[in-house]
Amino acid sequence: MSKSSVRQEMSELVNEIRDHQFRYYVLDKPIVSDGEFDLLWQKLLKLEGANPELCDPNSPTLEVGGGFATHFQQHDHFEKMMSLDNVFDEAELNSWFERVAKESTSNTWLCEVKVDGLAINLIYENGKLSRALTRGNGTTGEDVTLNIKTIKSVPHQLIGKNIPKLLEVRGEVFFPVAKFNEINETLEESGKTPFANPRNAAAGSLRQKDPRITASRPLDVVLHGVGAVDGAKFESQSSAYATLKSWGLPISNRYQVVKSKAEVAEFIEFYLKHRHDVEHEIDGIVIKVNEREIQNALGFTSRAPKWSIAYKYPPEEVTTKLLDIRVSVGRTGRVTPFGFMEPVRVAGSTVTNATLHNAQEVTRKGILIGDVVILRKAGDVIPEILGPVIEKRSGNERAFEMPTHCPDCGSTLRAMSEGDIDIRCPNSQSCPAQLRERIYYIGSRAALDIDVLGYEAANALLEDKLIADESDLFALSIADLKKSKFFLKKDGEIGANSVKLIAALEGAKARPLWRILVALSIRHVGPTAAQALANRFGNIADIERATLEELSDIDGVGGVIAQSIKEWFSEKWHRNIITKWEKSGVCLVDAVTEKLPQTLAGLTIVVTGSLVNFT
Structure with a gap:
């Protein structure tokens, strides 16, 4: 390749990377996967390394960060806030160790998860x-x-002894994965656009003009570095963490000081296997020289410390071809489009299906059938299509059209309320898909956590007519299960899992009231609202009798959920579920709440004067 061709390719890469940086750092709306961005970055680095005379002095590989949003004031850091260089395999990591060894004699390394x-x-x-x-x-x-x-x-104020005059501490703002899943489920149930991923959710939440919006999001922070300091000295990275923690700062416990490359490799391997057991998303491991004196001696490049490196895990965002867009019917009748794709390996599993939420979301993302799309999957998060790679379109793609009738029962689909962007199947009582999904949900961890009541078991109970609907679930017996081949062993005897199912159903009858409420699949009633209802009323009978106003006034419930509750109880077949569950021994009373006197229920308490240190 001629020098002019190389220069042209490098220039195009610089422009492409800058565009992606702007979309990621400023707009919080990337259009390529992390893996694809890393490939572009590594390609530019290799070209610059082989052709230093052609290197753009303003290349993004020589800079830190990716720019600014437009509505915040800007201030300088006391000490430059660097990025990290990345490695992607053992050979590249060993090369970094060798570079460090040439300039220092480090005896210990600190390994920590990369948030x-x-x-x-x-x-x-x-x-x-x-x-x-x-x-x-x-x-x-x-x-x-x-x-x-x-x-x-x-x-807001540090605690403890020997607090310095000036302290810069660096870290990451993150959205806990469990909270991310909860808020996305709530958004979807409300017909609103869910967040794309926890990182974007954290960035978008922190960059709100109104701090009250940020306050409503369950953000958290973990700190992992020190900038400028006046009035304190740290001998090592690990001692710095201990001191910062003593001052009340949020320091992760997910780090380890090691003395060999073998121990570094063990740490990397451990979190590769357990990355989804961590409360926040991680995309690799950061390895640092632990001794601060050696850190200072090694120094920095123009964009990153020489004494630290990020070992990046395989990407959890990949690209694949969207073969078709189909729809599924959920437990509350919501009809959700999902992408059917060429199989692709991501986050430790092979994925062929991914949610698209609703028809408006398909349009908003600009997704066409036949597109090459960016797919994301992290841990237990449902695989999601983030958007198309427009540059890879052939012209043969076609638009998706939402069906007009339920694919399972044939009912005419419609929005159930004015302004609802979702369309639903109104046949909630007998639509096979809704029945199957409700039974499956009852057994899920989110509801009653009934062991072995999985999707296939729920389907078999209905297909083999062992139950007509969820009202019959807790009346099941071993004799009933013997009528279905699914619950029998090859020799015709009842299977061990079938015995477990009956025992688990029996145990679930004593679950807390709020879990029973969640299991009823009342639209919009998730764990938060269910717990508020259980705490306020203590039993299902009083919840049914409550007025719309009484329900609306409960913190965590509000008008929309209150209306949904009243509508649910107005259906005779819904009330029949309650009756049959109670007859089967399901406890519909919250024992803890029932024992508490409700002396102050309905009263407003007014406090005069002032309270010191009350927030």
Whole structure:
């Protein structure tokens, strides 16, 4: 390849990478997967390494961060906030170890999980949080102080002894995975657009103009680095963490000091296997020279410390071809389009289907059947199509059209209320798909957590007519299960899992009232609303008798959920579920709440004067 061709390719890569950085860091709306971006980055690095005379002095590989949003004030960091260089396999990691060994004699390494969040710099002056900045371009960041102060784990005032005059601490703002799943389920049930992924959710939540919106999101922070310090000295990275923790700062326990490359490899392998057991998303492991003196001696490149490296795990965002868009019917009748794709390996499993949420979302994302699409899957998060790779379109793609009739029962699909962007099957009582999904949901961890009541078991109970609907579930017996081949062994005897199912159903009868409420699949009633209802009323009978106003006034319920509850109880077949469950021995009373006196129920308490240190 001629020098002019190489220069042209490098220029195109620089422009393409800058565009992707802007979409990722500023818009929080990437259009390529992390893996694809890393490939572009590595390609540019190799070209620059082989052709240093052609290297653009403004290349993104020489810079930090990716720019700014437009509505925040900007301030300088006291000490430059660097990025990290990446390696992707054992050979590249060993090359980094060799480079460090040539310039130092490090005896210990600190390994820690790499949090996939939004980089943040917290500045404390005389122990008081004075400013919080995003990374920005590494020199200057966006001022998000008011928003950061809404995060409960961030102290406004440091505690303890020997607090320095100035302290910069760096870390990541993240959206806990469990909370991310909960809020997305709520958004989907409400017909709203869900967040694409936890990292984007964290970035978008922190960059709100109104801190009250940020405060409503369950953000958290973990700190993993120190910038400028005046009035304290740290001998090592690990001792710095211990000191920061003693001052009340949120430091992760997911790090380890090791003395060999073999131990580093063990740490990497451990979290590769257990990455989805962590409360936040991680995309790799960061390895640091532990001794601060050696860190200072090694120094920095223009964009990253020489004494630290990020070992990146295989991507959880990949590309594949969208072969078709089909629809599924959920437990509340919501009809959801999903993508049927060429099989692709992502996050440890092979994926062929991924949710598209609703027809408006398909249109908003600009997805066509036949597109090459970006697919994301992290842990227990349902695989999701983020968007198309428009540059790879052939012209043979076609638009998706939402069906007009339920694919399972043939009922005419419609929006159930004005302004609802979802369409639903109105045949909730006898639609096979809704029945199957409700039975399956009853057994899920989100509801009654009934062992061995999985999807296939739920389907067999209905297909073999062992139950007509969920009202019959708790009356099942071993004799009933013997009527279905699914629950028998090859020799015709009842299977061990069938015995477990009956025992698990018996145990589930004593679940807390809020779980019973969740299991009823009342639209919009998730764990939060169910617990509020159980705490307020203590039994299902009182919930049924409650007025719309009484329900609406409960914190965690509100008008929409209250209306949904009244509509649910107005159906005779719904009330029949309650009657038959109670007859089968299901406890419809919250024992704890029933024992508590309700002396102050319905009263408003007014406090005069002032309360010291009350927030």
